[in-house]
Amino acid sequence: MKKAKAKVPAKSKKKVAKPTSKKTAKPSAKKVAKKKIPKSTLKRALAEKELLTPKMKLVRFAGVCLGGGKTDRTAVAILDFFPEQKRVFLRSLRERVTSREDETGDEVLLDLLNEEEGLTSIAFDVPLQFPVSVRVDMKGEKANEAEVVAWMEAVHRKRSKEKRPNKMFT
16 A cells, blocks of 8 residues: 655755845955055045055155245155055155154154155255255356346345235245
């Protein structure tokens, strides 16, 4: 005699919907590496050092513009350059680098440059020659012989007629 098998209801084979939204779907690691990164995300990631990969080589430069003597015109710019992506970012800009209560302006400048990790090089914006007034003997009427000095005096005369108070350019 054959035993009757009880019929078991078949399991429903409904497919569960997989998330298709880009926000909910998790891309594979390979897709993330090839995905273009928006600039804002890249800047934030540089600060957090999350997205730097071997392909993203970083070259960091500093540019210093010296303001001279006792003025507060010294400025320091830090640039990040990514050669593979051909992108340059201004990492930081410090204007009016001045002395503090216990430190001179030079010491403050050195501290700023030493704080930056991985500086490849530092460029200085300085004149390559002395001003005309130092190079040429500027006594009396001979001062007007230099073209640059004559031009600056003409600019000063024109400006002094238009605007007060009368300031002398140096």
